Amino acid sequence: MTGPLIVQSDKTLLLEVDHDLADACRRAIAPFAELERAPEHIHTYRVTPLGLWNARAAGHDAEQVVDALVEYSRYPVPHALLVDIAETMARYGRLTLSKHPVHGLVLTTTDRPVLEEILRSKKMQPLVGARIDPDTVAVHPSERGQVKQTLLKLGWPAEDLAGYVDGEAHPIELAEDGWSLRPYQKQAVEGFWHGGSGVVVLPCGAGKTLVGAGAMAQAKATTLILVTNTVSARQWKHELVKRTSLTEDEIGEYSGTRKEIRPVTIATYQVLTTRRKGVYPHLELFDS
Template identity: 70%
Template sequence: MPADAQPPAPDGPLIVQSDKSVLLEVARPGADEARRAIAPFAELERAPEHVHTYRITPLALWNARAAGLDAETVVHTLITYSRFPVPHALLTEIAETMGRYGRLQLVADPAHGLVLHAADAPVLEEVMRSRRTTGLLGARLSPADVVVHPSERGHLKQVLIKLGWPAEDLAGYVDGEAHPIALREDPAGARAGTPGAFALRPYQREAVEGFWAGGSGVVVLPCGAGKTLVGAAVMARSSTTALVLVANAVAARQWKEELMRFTTLTADEIGEYSGARKEIRPVTIATYQVLTTRRKGVHPHLDLLDSHDWGLIVYDEVHLLPAPVFRMTADLQARRRLGLTATLVREDGREDEVFSLIGPKRYDAPWKDLENQGWIAPAICTEVRLDLDARQRMTYATAEASDRYRLAACAPAKVGIVDRLLARHAGESVLIIGQYVDQLTEIAEHLGAPLITGATTVRERQRLYGAFRSGEVRTLVVSKVANFSIDLPGASVAVQVSGTFGSRQEEAQRLGRIVRPKEDGRQAHFYTVVARDTVDQEFAAHRQRFLAEQGYTYDIVDAGDL
């Protein structure tokens, strides 16, 4: 019986359509299982209350293939959960798209160095005739093999994925300069509850093994699930010099503290390369900001990436990777590269650059799975909608389109909503998060709470974060500088008053500030305060898409009902 003729599941939660869209009815039996099953190869597009829309894209299929998922498994998943027969043409398209990954391979050749090998010679002929590969390929060795200059390894992979023939990189890596690093893992002490003792969690161990088996690539874990520890374990496995790239100086110092806690590295072995310090040590932690600083049209610090014999490069928050670091990474394909992130979503659509230059997704742990296992705190997400008054509505209606989001996001009535939410969660540690500094300044002054923005010194940020962790400060107002790589385990409530337009990855990062497990088992609460019937509401719906894919739902309440 042909695959598409198999009897559909009468109550199946999926409707699979020939345009590569997949509709998931969230109230149907098995909807949660189906969502988890399709997540590795389908991307969520829309997530209203009852029907979520996914799309099967080539990049998602290639990521799934690189992670070991084959076309047969994808097809079986769709047929198993679909209420109606799956279109045969789509099943064929899935098989053919996944079959494109690995038809071209980059391999090391003892006589010729780096070689592009084709399992299918006509494919090699096709890409060689493309103008995009001009200058990237050298001598033709055989109908199936052509020499590649080592410096063009990354550039060629970028071109090949654009041509629809993603290369499997099997060329291996240089060892880099050896440097002993070991984990301070103490499983017995961790089980006994010994202070300071730790053991890798099962999913962290799987992430390390998944990365190492592939050589380079991305590990996707929820915020609060211990991505830094995964990075430390990979560094210990490598036992070489390492360059760690992070979002900001606060994150750099947090990484240093964690590495000293989890590994045998000492303070003298770890350098910070930021705006304030320029230390190069066996393990060097550099900020994206300093690497991308331009002087007279050049980036003077980018040569740090290539001037040392690193055995491993770690890209923290890899979804933030700026264009200059992408360009330099193209030249670093002989180094092992580990990307760490909570979400591979990039609003600029450059996910294929991450795939081709850092590597494919090697491990992905769904948020809800880790929540169900108790590794991250359960979270309740609530969207609070308020009405603009008549004067504000008229101001909004007559404003230029470019000004409308700021007007709606900074609605004065949001201050009163913050008051009511703080009263509801009296005694808890609360983060007030927003995009606009003047709005945050007003809220901080109204509450008498400290404020952290980009203008706050690193020393003052660390002091305030420390006071928040200790409970000395219960309410902290923060701008987007707190979106990334900030460990605030005691935070149990976040109130988002404005954001970076419709950024899905920012929404995930902000929820991530509060999902570290609480000692008393409390749930986390994530509130988004939104002006009704404005672009603020539209952007909020877009922001929620990634978290909806992870299984979170947003209750919508009227501000008057708080």
């Protein structure tokens, strides 16, 4: 049987939805390929550097990516594309963010010329501190996210080992009483969970909140939800109480008027980004 996937030299992947192996192929490429278009019969994915680096961050290597493309491709995969994938993924991890017992957050390299290259960048220079040794430079904790974004743009993504921990377990189930997730919502949940993270893009009214609830039910862990305003926060709470096993007492609102921290906390961007005397006091919510 021929495969369901057509791999093109411009890194576009065309998936035949009605093929018997389409679901298996979708799961195989989900960690590294981004869905661009999803008409009825052919779904279009694209392989991007960011997608490949996210796959590396989630524990996938170039061999797994190449194997997935070769296994499900209907035609021979362009050799130049496979080489490019391997070289792109090899860029990940040469720089590492970690916590130093004395200097705090530091950026370390296993390839000194790479560190020299990024330190010459005018965009990086304001974000880093003193050079600790030839392979290490200090980074201010508040610049952690900006450093990672800048390194992505420079083509040298950093592996972030600076203190992430597993979330606290908390039972969450979907309460599918007279309703159920639509097939595309289940696919979104599966893609998000299988890939380790991601961005769900759906039109208005397509049920992004339900996709979020489905992801929470998969994770079964304490959850922080960020929204644009208190109206959205209360809509989220209403839907979670209605669609999941969560009770009102398990869901807190963290906004300008309320400061409730619960197993599931819904916070507004405005509160979290409030800055006083150069300090973001509410960012401690991420550690709650």
